[in-house]
Amino acid sequence: MTAAEHLVDGVLGLPKVLPAEIDRIARLHLLDAVGVGVAAAARGPARTLAAAPRATGPCTVLGTGTGTGPLEAALVNGTLIHSLEYDDTHTGSVMHGSSVLAPAVLAAAENHGGTGSEVIRSFAMGWEILIRLGLAAPSGFQRAGFQGTSAAGPLAGALAVGLLHRFDRAQLIDVVAVAASFSAGNFTFLSRGATSKAAQAGAGAQAALSAVDLVEGGITGAADVFEGDRGFFGLYARDPAAADRLRILSDDLGSRWHLPEAAFKGLPCCHFLHPFVEAVATLDRAPERILCRVPVGQEQIIAVPWSRKQRPLRADEARWSLPYVLALQVVRGGVTLDDFAGEPDPAVLAMAARIAWEPWQGSGYPAVFPATVEAEFADGSSRTVRIDDVDGGARRPWGTSRVIGKFRDNCARAGVAPGVADEVARALLETPSPEISALRSLVHAV
Structure with a gap:
């Protein structure tokens, strides 16, 4: 057979x-x-x-x-x-x-x-x-x-x-x-x-x-x-x-x-980047430099060629850029849909230039999506942060309310009235047989 x-x-x-x-x-x-x-x-x-x-x-x-x-x-x-x-x-x-x-x-x-x-x-x-x-x-x-x-x-x-x-x-x-x-x-x-x-x-x-x-x-x-x-x-x-x-x-x-x-995404960028962003977000102050340990197998997507990843030509290209996305977290304090529109931010590019990487053998990828960052601060001190696996997956699952919250936020960004979004969520999640016809109502509020 x-x-x-x-x-x-x-x-x-x-x-x-x-x-x-x-x-x-x-x-x-x-x-x-x-x-x-x-x-x-x-x-x-x-x-x-x-x-x-x-x-x-x-x-x-x-x-x-x-x-x-x-x-x-x-x-x-x-x-x-x-x-x-x-x-x-x-x-x-x-x-x-x-x-x-x-x-x-x-x-x-x-x-x-x-x-x-x-x-x-x-x-x-x-x-x-x-x-x-x-x-x-x-x-x-x-x-x-x-x-x-x-x-x-x-x-x-x-x-x-x-x-x-x-x-x-x-x-x-x-x-x-x-x-x-x-x-x-x-x-x-x-x-x-x-x-x-x-x-x-x-x-x-x-x-x-x-x-x-x-x-x-x-x-x-x-x-x-x-x-x-x-x-x-x-x-x-x-x-x-x-x-x-x-x-x-x-x-x-x-x-x-x-x-x-299967993991839900909390950030609008390559999933390999998420644990790195989370690691940087735990820092209590902005670092001067960052060294990332990248699981072998991910580097061709998020790290190579490094010079291009540090200086993307357009902001939407940076969805697969480890240095630019980490620099977004440092400079702006978060990573959102708006960060990938228009031209790259000069302040973010400057921070990306101070980020380096090295390959990480034996990371556990692809069974897990881990990250390790070594942050160096202006006073000469440093801190290493490791994230064992990505947020939203089997080891760190999202609850129903968080998924619905993301859905509502996405609908709001498209101008869908909150009540309409809630009705569609109920039609898909709470009825004995999901009401697929409700999807046609998800349009910009008049």
């Missing part, structure tokens, strides 16, 4: 009704993704995309009060959700699940039909699949130069949407294999501060829907899509043996739930 067949058998064995705690957590992650997308439609690098004219259709474009066709809705909403670097991450697999899965299942449900409960179930199942794809090759996609979310996202998204379409075993095997033809998403955006990373999530969501359409139209896929040097893991993670690990990881689908370990 191939890894794809084994995975699909595990998916088909999943419970028809989610365990209550998984249902609750999945709803929170969906709410968080929606809030981030709404904020991005109003004040992010993809806001022009959200406002662009397009054909009308049944599928909501977040933050606009309008609808379009499913493929375009998935593309736009995925891009919006990922564009602020404010969307959730499963740290061990390094997957931004909601930015691909939420737009895919929402568009499929609004176009094809599906209850709110079915949306939540397929969303949660997609997360479980995506996490296992990442855990099979820990950080392997990133080392090979691909974003794991856009490489594996089409496969997990296609299976999630296939569940909504009530695909049988043969169709699900086909759809995961066909979806692998859409895998993409490289890290070249880092070299010029481009915003194309956001579109990688949107393209992944769109690809999931396209794969389902193709299979419904008679296109088939290879059941051994994961195996060999030319299989999915061999190509995108340089790790053909990951197919065997995926088989093992598929054994506990339905009994071992990884979604509760």
Whole structure:
């Protein structure tokens, strides 16, 4: 039996009704993704995309009060959700699940039909699949130069949407294999501060829907899509043996739930940076210099090339800059959405020039996202601060009120009336079957 067949058998064995705690957590992650997308439609690098004219259709474009066709809705909403670097991450697999899965299942449900409960179930199942794809090759996609979310996202998204379409075993095997033809998403955006990373999530969501359409139209896929040097893991993670690990990881689908370990983001920047910001925030005064110990495997994203990271050309490029984001915390006392608009702040650049880094072997990454900073002060004293893991994950989970608070804040930034935001939160979190139709109301207050 191939890894794809084994995975699909595990998916088909999943419970028809989610365990209550998984249902609750999945709803929170969906709410968080929606809030981030709404904020991005109003004040992010993809806001022009959200406002662009397009054909009308049944599928909501977040933050606009309008609808379009499913493929375009998935593309736009995925891009919006990922564009602020404010969307959730499963740290061990390094997957931004909601930015691909939420737009895919929402568009499929609004176009094809599906209850709110079915949306939540397929969303949660997609997360479980995506996490296992990442855990099979820990950080392997990133080392090979691909974003794991856009490489594996089409496969997990296609299976999630296939569940909504009530695909049988043969169709699900086909759809995961066909979806692998859409895998993409490289890290070249880092070299010029481009915003194309956001579109990688949107393209992944769109690809999931396209794969389902193709299979419904008679296109088939290879059941051994994961195996060999030319299989999915061999190509995108340089790790053909990951197919065997995926088989093992598929054994506990339905009994071992990884979604509760996915971390919400409290800052609108790369998740690797969060524990470093937290460490600097604990200092009782501004340091003169900072030395950061960066977990090996993260440096290509947040530290290399260091001279460019210290002097980003645009503020939005700095979402992946360790020295600039830490300098924001020192100079401004926090890191917010507003910090990544416009031109870089000269005072922040000056502080970034006094920050250095060194590699940290054996940090525990990617199982945890840790940070260590050594701060040197003007009087010659120093202090070392270590953060063992990122805020918002399994070891330091957020409560419901904090997730709702972030959602309200994002809606407020988009000009959504507080009462409307509260009604949508109740519709998604408190009803027996989430009311997906409520999302269309999240628009700027008149």
